[in-house]
Amino acid sequence: MPGNYPFDRHVFVCQGPSCSQDGQGKTLQQTFDDLLCAKDLARKVKVTPCICLGLCNKGPNVIVYPDNIVYTRIQVSNVEEIVDGHLAQNQPVERLMYKRHF
Numbered sequence: 001m002p003g004n005y006p007f008d009r010h011v012f013v014c015q016g017p018s019c020s021q022d023g024q025g026k027t028l029q030q031t032f033d034d035l036l037c038a039k040d041l042a043r044k045v046k047v048t049p050c051i052c053l054g055l056c057n058k059g060p061n062v063i064v065y066p067d068n069i070v071y072t073r074i075q076v077s078n079v080e081e082i083v084d085g086h087l088a089q090n091q092p093v094e095r096l097m098y099k100r101h102f
């Protein structure tokens with residue numbers, strides 16, 4: 001069954017205590033919002049705060065749905081690369097992605 005969600009992607013920016021010491025989470029979220037507006041992507045990509053993604057020792061963390069891609073140790077300086085590469089051109093930024101170790 002096709003979905004009816006009105007956005008192409010949804011970015012959750014962790015605001016939990018490990019990811020947002022000194023308010024980095026809010027700053028990251030605002031930076032995503034500002035860049036998405038500036039690049040005319042705000043109607044395609046929704047940005048929402050969340051509390052914890054369960055990867056606290058890797059933060060600040062961001063997850064992009066429906067791609068299920070987690071970015072770890074994100075800084076404000078990384079946001080434009082994620083917006084331009086992943087959200088605008090469908091090219092996730094591999095070097096910032098969480099690496100699973102089994």
Ligand code: FES
Nearest residue numbers: 014016019053056
């Ligand atoms: S506080 Fe961000 S992943 Fe737990």
